[in-house]
Amino acid sequence: MGDKEKAAFSGKLVDVEWDGRLCIHIAECGRAKGELFVGGRKPWGQPDLVSLEEVLDVVARCPSGALTYEVKAQDISEQPDKENTVTVTYNGPYFVRGDLEIENSPDDMPGVAMRAALCRCGQSKNKPFCDNSHEDAGFRDYGAVGEKGDGIASSGGTLAIKQLPDGPLLLSGNITIKNGCGRVAWSGTQVALCRCGASNNKPFCDGSHTAAGFKSQ
Numbered sequence: 001m002g003d004k005e006k007a008a009f010s011g012k013l014v015d016v017e018w019d020g021r022l023c024i025h026i027a028e029c030g031r032a033k034g035e036l037f038v039g040g041r042k043p044w045g046q047p048d049l050v051s052l053e054e055v056l057d058v059v060a061r062c063p064s065g066a067l068t069y070e071v072k073a074q075d076i077s078e079q080p081d082k083e084n085t086v087t088v089t090y091n092g093p094y095f096v097r098g099d100l101e102i103e104n105s106p107d108d109m110p111g112v113a114m115r116a117a118l119c120r121c122g123q124s125k126n127k128p129f130c131d132n133s134h135e136d137a138g139f140r141d142y143g144a145v146g147e148k149g150d151g152i153a154s155s156g157g158t159l160a161i162k163q164l165p166d167g168p169l170l171l172s173g174n175i176t177i178k179n180g181c182g183r184v185a186w187s188g189t190q191v192a193l194c195r196c197g198a199s200n201n202k203p204f205c206d207g208s209h210t211a212a213g214f215k216s217q
Helices: 052-061 133-137 208-212
Strands: 006-010 014-019 067-071 085-088 094-097 099-102 115-118 158-163 169-178 184-193
Touching: 014 052, 052 067, 099 115
Parallel strands: 085 169, 099 158
Antiparallel strands: 006 014, 014 067, 085 094, 094 115, 158 169, 169 184
């Protein structure tokens, strides 16, 4: 099954969909205890082999938004995390969770309204989303965050993510940033995050995208 394909797994209580355009193979689904997803099995996703609660839990673990679900007979839908968070991963993307409003995200990618992996190396061919290009590019940044921000009065609410042309990601809303070790490092209501891979003040933009000739398309 190619990475650009989609796959749907139908069950009696819930249907699960996998979107290969977003999957970066973190394997939260495959390593989850239980029989929902088993690599090499056909079909590899079988919702009826686990409880409904297990399906909802495993899907919500997916950091890229590649997995989504639709419950059939009950009024249940995934709700965003109560806190908007950005995790600056070790040599990898930004994992963003919360009530997300990502500019120009396709309507047929419902998962990224709550969970997304956003490129920060500048090399993805699927910007603003990560496609694991950081691995071949040799991107190195261990996820340190050296600033604290201005703080937030409350958590939650919509987090708007704009893609400045040939520039950074501009985030507006209540935001908490965690470093690569999981430490809560920064909080505020607006921040420009580097996505060219060249900033000397990662994860924050310092204008290096201009000299680096970064192109967002």
